[in-house]
Amino acid sequence: MQIEWSSEWKEGFMERLEDRKAWDSWMLYNMCYDVEKSKLITDFHGLQSPKYLPELTPFPHQLEAAETVIERMNGKAILADEVGLGKTIQAGLILKEYLIRGLVKKALILVPASLINQWVEELNQKFHIPTIQYKKAYDLNYCNIVIASMDMAKRSPHKENIYAQDFDLIIIDEAHKLKNPKTKNYEFVQNLKKKFCLLLTATPIQNDVFELFNLISLLKPGHLGNFETFQSVFSASKHNVEEDEFLKELINQVMVRNSRHDTGIEWTNRRVKTIPLEFSEKEKEVYDMISELKHVSPVFSGAFSMITLQKEICSSKHAAFLTLNEMRQKCTRPEEISFTDEIIQKLAELDVNTKAEKAYEIIQQANGEKVIIFTEYRASQAYLQNFLYEKGIVSVPFNGQFSKSKREWMKQLFKEKAQVLIATESGSEGINLQFCHHVINYDLPWNPMKLEQRIGRVHRLGQEHDVNIYNLAIKHTIEDHILELLNVKIGVFEKVVGELDDILSEYKLSI
Amino acid sequence: MYPQQIHQYIRRFFKENNCEIIRENDHFINVQLTVEMDKRIMNRPFYWKYLESTGDEPNPAQLTLITDKNRLQEAIAGEVVHYGSPRLNQLFQVTKELGSFVQMYERATTQSGTQTILTPWVGVNYKITYSSDRTQETLYSLGINLMTGAIINGFQESISGLNLESSISPNTFHLPYTIKPLRALERLDAVIENQIQHDDHTWAEEAKERLRKDLLVLEYFYRGIEDEDRPECYESEKKAMEEQYETRIKVEIINGGLFYLKSI
Numbered sequence: 001m002q003i004e005w006s007s008e009w010k011e012g013f014m015e016r017l018e019d020r021k022a023w024d025s026w027m028l029y030n031m032c033y034d035v036e037k038s039k040l041i042t043d044f045h046g047l048q049s050p051k052y053l054p055e056l057t058p059f060p061h062q063l064e065a066a067e068t069v070i071e072r073m074n075g076k077a078i079l080a081d082e083v084g085l086g087k088t089i090q091a092g093l094i095l096k097e098y099l100i101r102g103l104v105k106k107a108l109i110l111v112p113a114s115l116i117n118q119w120v121e122e123l124n125q126k127f128h129i130p131t132i133q134y135k136k137a138y139d140l141n142y143c144n145i146v147i148a149s150m151d152m153a154k155r156s157p158h159k160e161n162i163y164a165q166d167f168d169l170i171i172i173d174e175a176h177k178l179k180n181p182k183t184k185n186y187e188f189v190q191n192l193k194k195k196f197c198l199l200l201t202a203t204p205i206q207n208d209v210f211e212l213f214n215l216i217s218l219l220k221p222g223h224l225g226n227f228e229t230f231q232s233v234f235s236a237s238k239h240n241v242e243e244d245e246f247l248k249e250l251i252n253q254v255m256v257r258n259s260r261h262d263t264g265i266e267w268t269n270r271r272v273k274t275i276p277l278e279f280s281e282k283e284k285e286v287y288d289m290i291s292e293l294k295h296v297s298p299v300f301s302g303a304f305s306m307i308t309l310q311k312e313i314c315s316s317k318h319a320a321f322l323t324l325n326e327m328r329q330k331c332t333r334p335e336e337i338s339f340t341d342e343i344i345q346k347l348a349e350l351d352v353n354t355k356a357e358k359a360y361e362i363i364q365q366a367n368g369e370k371v372i373i374f375t376e377y378r379a380s381q382a383y384l385q386n387f388l389y390e391k392g393i394v395s396v397p398f399n400g401q402f403s404k405s406k407r408e409w410m411k412q413l414f415k416e417k418a419q420v421l422i423a424t425e426s427g428s429e430g431i432n433l434q435f436c437h438h439v440i441n442y443d444l445p446w447n448p449m450k451l452e453q454r455i456g457r458v459h460r461l462g463q464e465h466d467v468n469i470y471n472l473a474i475k476h477t478i479e480d481h482i483l484e485l486l487n488v489k490i491g492v493f494e495k496v497v498g499e500l501d502d503i504l505s506e507y508k509l510s511i
Numbered sequence: 512m513y514p515q516q517i518h519q520y521i522r523r524f525f526k527e528n529n530c531e532i533i534r535e536n537d538h539f540i541n542v543q544l545t546v547e548m549d550k551r552i553m554n555r556p557f558y559w560k561y562l563e564s565t566g567d568e569p570n571p572a573q574l575t576l577i578t579d580k581n582r583l584q585e586a587i588a589g590e591v592v593h594y595g596s597p598r599l600n601q602l603f604q605v606t607k608e609l610g611s612f613v614q615m616y617e618r619a620t621t622q623s624g625t626q627t628i629l630t631p632w633v634g635v636n637y638k639i640t641y642s643s644d645r646t647q648e649t650l651y652s653l654g655i656n657l658m659t660g661a662i663i664n665g666f667q668e669s670i671s672g673l674n675l676e677s678s679i680s681p682n683t684f685h686l687p688y689t690i691k692p693l694r695a696l697e698r699l700d701a702v703i704e705n706q707i708q709h710d711d712h713t714w715a716e717e718a719k720e721r722l723r724k725d726l727l728v729l730e731y732f733y734r735g736i737e738d739e740d741r742p743e744c745y746e747s748e749k750k751a752m753e754e755q756y757e758t759r760i761k762v763e764i765i766n767g768g769l770f771y772l773k774s775i
């Protein structure tokens with residue numbers, strides 16, 4: 001092996017010998033030697049970074065994860081801890097370690113736009129890693145540790161600028177957004193040179209095991225075989241994972257996952273209640289009429305639009321009204337129009353919302369404690385805010401589209417002034433609300449990981465109370481089906497990835 | 512390094528660089544920087560450029576560093592420094608820049624009237640770095656007698672207890688060297704090279720094995736696809752792996768110098 005000698009010192013020494021420059025101070029000479037000695041990395045193994053971060057006290061599972069990634073996975077890994085266990089800290093420790101060891105000079109961190117500031121702050125303040133956000137005018141040649149939003153990075157000319165750089169480490173947060181190989185995101189990351197690479201996601205499987213295949217193939221192509229071999233072994237049925245142990249073993253070679261119970265930290269309990277509700281007579285009538293629509297008009301015969309409407313009416317008449325009204329414009333035959341109009345008429349006349357009443361009841365029982373309501377629909381969000389206001393309960397809305405300052409403002413209002421926060425799905429990433437411990441899932445998403453993300457907003461490090469989760473579902477409607485499917489998906493996840501904390505509770509089916 | 516050690520370090524650093532300590536206790540220090548130190552560590556080249564062009568009175572900054580904020584009783588506004596903090600790293604860097612080359616004479620302690628003869632040495636502190644996807648470093652402090660060519664290991668430790676000064680004591684003389692310092696440096700380099708050759712290099716073998724395995728996995732992914740039909744990301748993936756596991760040996764000199772000694 002070639003030895004790389006640095007000749008810099010020799011030149012300086014010559015200059016002094018020839019009296020061209022002055023000699024240095026003996027005191028500084030000794031201090032310099034002592035510093036080098038204290039900084040010396042005497043072992044290939046172990047972590048240096050904690051020594052440099054006396055202000056940070058990582059949890060044992062975070063240190064262990066960093067060590068595992070560097071030593072067992074050679075710096076290419078999926079960090080898949082449950083929500084709220086501090087994946088950012090793990091990534092920071094790993095990045096810091098590589099910087100200290102001189103193995104990484106340039107790093108690129110790709111995150112959703114809404115999380116950029118949080119990352120910049122954490123890396124700068126907690127890890128003393130000078131990090132900057134990538135802006136249009138920046139010359140990447142002069143930026144060592146750069147954070148960019150995935151949406152910006154994948155577009156020209158940024159894409160080309162990034163490809164032209166020689167990054168040693170790529171970190172991607174919320175990496176489950178890369179589950180689909182046909183997307184621009186996936187293609188962009190696939191073509192990126194990944195010497196060391198960390199993919200962060202609490203939810204490596206959202207729907208099926210192929211998502212994990214895609215993620216791992218991005219990180220380490222071939223680790224799970226190629227698509228054909230993987231498919232032939234694992235696709236007997238999309239939801240039926242055979243050869244679990246074998247697959248699990250392979251996955252464990254590239255993925256670190258801690259559940260709350262693995263961490264050795266005392267966690268507060270999760271009390272999950274799935275509350276089945278009965279529609280009122282009138283609500284039932286409207287729901288049935290809507291379900292009937294597909295036989296009346298071809299406009300409503302598509303499975304997707306029917307399911308959307310059914311879900312919406314389970315949420316609020318306001319949510320359903322928007323869609324219904326839109327589709328009514330497409331109806332042509334008089335009997336279609338009159339039937340639709342009749343539904344709209346009945347919809348307008350509905351005066352009781354069973355779910356909203358239940359939510360109100362739960363809020364009352366919370367005795368003034370903070371409550372978060374998650375809904376899938378903006379219309380339901382507005383309706384609930386108004387509904388609660390009339391009952392004398394102050395609430396604040398929360399959407400993913402809010403700017404950073406507005407998010408902070410709403411969070412502050414919730415903490416100090418309002419009892420209830422009503423969030424839409426997109427609001428469930430990147431806000432931390434440990435001061436609250438009641439979560440109402442007013443509507444259920446199709447994807448259990450979204451539920452986990454929602455719960456993770458409050459059930460995370462720093463939560464001091466048991467967390468109460470209320471899943472509202474209307475019996476004999478589409479929501480029965482959603483619950484069932486959620487259970488199946490949780491089953492797949494647990495077989496392949498590992499235990500999940502309770503999301504659905506007593507409803508658990510055997511799979 | 513503990514807070515006290517850091518405090519001592521910072522204190523010595525500024526004193527050695529002629530920066531006046533204005534106020535301090537065990538947990539903080541407030542110093543007046545010299546113009547030279549301001550230019551080195553305050554990162555404001557435009558200010559100094561501006562001053563040069565206008566000819567105004569230079570006004571170097573004061574710096575307050577808090578070395579142990581947990582024990583600090585008073586309310587002091589300042590930068591908190593600890594091991595790993597950017598400011599301390601910067602001071603380490605400056606120390607290195609200003610502490611790389613010395614010429615030292617051992618102080619003669621004999622009675623007046625007698626002459627002391629000093630022997631010239633070259634001492635060099637080396638750092639060897641082995642790296643692949645992991646790293647390991649070793650320090651070697653070597654010294655070579657410029658009269659006899661004798662080489663000793665642990666040179667820094669041997670001289671650290673001696674009374675050394677930057678100028679020669681009265682009534683003291685040193686022998687002219689028979690081995691030129693640059694030639695001596697080459698001999699020390701050869702010792703290092705020899706040391707490297709005799710080291711255990713299992714680490715390199717292991718890194719190559721990791722690369723081999725990873726390449727196999729990659730090949731498997733593209734099995735059945737002809738080379739010319741493989742996508743670009745196949746090549747970039749392969750290149751990334753080669754870089755990831757590339758084994759390297761680097762030798763760097765931390766500092767060193769000419770020493771005139773009588774005790775060794």
